[in-house]
Amino acid sequence: MTVNYVADDLMQPLRQGRILELRQTPAVIEDTATRRRWALPYAAVIVAPPPRLKSHRTPHRHHLERSGLTSWWGIPSPSRIST
Numbered sequence: 001m002t003v004n005y006v007a008d009d010l011m012q013p014l015r016q017g018r019i020l021e022l023r024q025t026p027a028v029i030e031d032t033a034t035r036r037r038w039a040l041p042y043a044a045v046i047v048a049p050p051p052r053l054k055s056h057r058t059p060h061r062h063h064l065e066r067s068g069l070t071s072w073w074g075i076p077s078p079s080r081i082s083t
Helices: 061-067
Strands: 002-005 015-022 026-031 037-041
């Protein structure tokens, strides 16, 4: 899992690495650029949130009724079917 972490210099930007091992108190992180390994306290590790998926929104009912459909699958409303 790729994470960002705070290295030995707090004034530098966050570094990127991957978790190799989770111990009782530290996490072992391998820097992706230098392959250097760090045993860091969990407070120094910043786990990025997973990417957000686009929500699959269905049309509102009033939009369906105005278009003559009862569902977003394209089934026509019974009142719109001519006999």
